[in-house]
Amino acid sequence: MRALAVFLVFILTLARCNSDVEEKCVFIPDTKDISIELEIEHLEDSLPAITSKQQLVDFLARHVTLRDYVFSRSSYPSDSVFINELYSRFSNPHIDTLLFETKKVFGDGAYLESEFRTAFANMQYYYPDFEIPKIQLVITGLETDLFVTDSLIIVGLDYYLGKNARYKPNMYEYMLRRYQKNFIVPSVMLLYGIDTHYNETDFMDHTMLADMITYGKAYYFAKHMMPCVADSIFIGYTAEEIAGARANQDMIWKRLVEDEAFFDTSAKTKQRYIAERPKTHEVGDQAPGRIGTWVGWQIFNSYAARKSDLSLPELMKVKDAKLIFNESRYRPVEK
Numbered sequence: 001m002r003a004l005a006v007f008l009v010f011i012l013t014l015a016r017c018n019s020d021v022e023e024k025c026v027f028i029p030d031t032k033d034i035s036i037e038l039e040i041e042h043l044e045d046s047l048p049a050i051t052s053k054q055q056l057v058d059f060l061a062r063h064v065t066l067r068d069y070v071f072s073r074s075s076y077p078s079d080s081v082f083i084n085e086l087y088s089r090f091s092n093p094h095i096d097t098l099l100f101e102t103k104k105v106f107g108d109g110a111y112l113e114s115e116f117r118t119a120f121a122n123m124q125y126y127y128p129d130f131e132i133p134k135i136q137l138v139i140t141g142l143e144t145d146l147f148v149t150d151s152l153i154i155v156g157l158d159y160y161l162g163k164n165a166r167y168k169p170n171m172y173e174y175m176l177r178r179y180q181k182n183f184i185v186p187s188v189m190l191l192y193g194i195d196t197h198y199n200e201t202d203f204m205d206h207t208m209l210a211d212m213i214t215y216g217k218a219y220y221f222a223k224h225m226m227p228c229v230a231d232s233i234f235i236g237y238t239a240e241e242i243a244g245a246r247a248n249q250d251m252i253w254k255r256l257v258e259d260e261a262f263f264d265t266s267a268k269t270k271q272r273y274i275a276e277r278p279k280t281h282e283v284g285d286q287a288p289g290r291i292g293t294w295v296g297w298q299i300f301n302s303y304a305a306r307k308s309d310l311s312l313p314e315l316m317k318v319k320d321a322k323l324i325f326n327e328s329r330y331r332p333v334e335k
Contacts, residue, residue, distance in 0.1 A: 212296030
């Protein structure tokens with residue numbers, strides 16, 4: 001009965017939510033004096049245009065990161081098996097359809113270039129020593145979506161063709177909605193935001209709270225690199241799910257408290273609240289998955305608002321999850 005009651009409350013409250021509520025931008029830095037020099041290498045046509053195995057070998061010899069990390073050379077038993085598999089993939093007639101759809105969605109790449117310029121200008125505002133990485137745009141035959149290092153970003157464009165694509169990554173529908181072109185740069189910023197170079201973390205703290213705060217800091221970081229992008233894009237929820245989470249913060253909080261989840265270190269609890277799932281059924285059948293990471297985001301937002309004297313880099317250096325939790329004073333009250 002209790003689970004049913006929680007489910008009904010979530011449904012009724014969600015029904016009352018307006019999914020079209022306009023989100024406000026967070027602080028927009030003044031970057032007019034920051035000059036961004038982007039190096040974007042368009043490799044979309046390169047692999048589909050290959051007509052011999054030797055050409056493929058030569059191409060991969062020039063692009064070692066693509067070979068070793070995007071196409072995972074080490075997972076194959078030999079060079080010959082590796083080359084044969086890739087040559088078969090990129091000489092398949094269907095690759096032309098994939099290339100055509102990629103060009104239809106991305107055009108000349110101007111959209112992505114603009115998004116990267118905005119994000120990197122903001123990165124340099126907060127982190128003046130940040131060095132702009134090179135960007136490579138490629139078709140992988142649906143092998144890899146993103147590869148990100150300090151010096152190189154590789155985007156598998158064919159992963160991000162959206163819901164109308166003829167060929168899609170092999171994954172669940174709720175995950176597929178994150179693979180549209182407007183998710184690419186926010187996803188890159190999240191990868192920077194979760195990296196310990198920016199997001200200092202106490203590796204001795206194995207509580208779920210520590211994981212929630214780490215994710216929350218990453219979302220906070222990424223949102224400030226792209227201040228006007230909707231929260232739903234960063235976390236991969238629908239607009240309705242975001243609206244429902246906001247409207248039901250008190251109920252979500254109550255469930256986490258009742259489960260004594262915050263300071264739990266068990267894999268089972270983390271699986272319920274922060275692992276990849278379509279729904280968090282423990283809260284309600286309409287509650288989106290990874291709801292604990294969303295709560296971690298709200299906790300860190302509240303903490304940052306109370307520490308307005310700290311810069312973003314200073315906030316990201318705070319690694320004591322319990323301190324952030326306590327000083328955030330984030331405690332949704334029952335309506």
